[in-house]
Amino acid sequence: MSIYDFTVKDIDGKEVSMSKYKDKVLLIVNVASKCGFTGQYEGLENLFEKYKNEDFMILGFPSNQFANQEPGTNEEIKEFCSLTFGVNFDMFSKVDVNGDDATPLYKYLKSNSPGVLGTEAIKWNFTKFLIDKNGKIIQRYGSVTEPKDIEPKIVELLGK
Template identity: 60%
Template sequence: MGIYDISAKAIDGSDKKLDAYKGKVLLIVNVASKCGFTPQYKGLEALHRKYAGKDFEVLGFPCDQFGHQEPGDENEIKNFCSLTYDVSFPMFAKIDVNGANTHPLYQFLKSEATGILGSEGIKWNFTKFLVDKSGKVVKRYGSIDTPEKIDKDIAELI
């Protein structure tokens, strides 16, 4: 199974097959509204706008598994992202990235790009995965890796 075989629920409740993003470089991020890293939304949106029309997408996946930092429902999350950071990149419904209910996308991402010392678990909000145009997971970044730092890696893949 590859990334394009996976579906996820969009933040508006519709089902979205990830094969809609075939041929695009993807930056997939587990996000949260009340985290110390939440200001990274600004950098993620800047990347989205910088590479608009250049086969690139940021995909945001809200998650409430770290310190209850994403307590809202999908409508609250959508409003927060829109009003606070003018987010226009695709956002999805809240998911689990660890544990028994880990979303299939994150099962795939974690198996393809492990963390420090080979660990698969997501350590915190704003962990990022860079996926190339063929659907291969190229790199995993931690929460402290800013979107600005990742820009050069994106540029090389586009």
């Protein structure tokens, strides 16, 4: 099984095969609009704009599992991201990242890249998974890791 075997729904509800992202460096992030880390959207968008033409993509997965910080509909989330942060990277339908109803992609990410002390659960919004061009999970980053702090590793994976 690999990351490319999954299908997810984009923010407009259309099915998207993860195989669409083969040969790209990915940063997969569970996002929220009403969180103390929401400002990271700006840093994520900056990274995306800087490297989007170099086989890099950010995938944003809204989740309302942490203190009800993503209560809106997919349409409201899309509008918020566009108007507030000018988000142009790929956004997906709201998902669960923990528990029995967690989306299969997140179950895969968590089991193949556990967090601190081997725990699998996502602790909070803006947890990030860095994936190389072959679909291998390189590293899991917690919420406090700013997007700019991941940039050197992204550059390395892009072969720059």
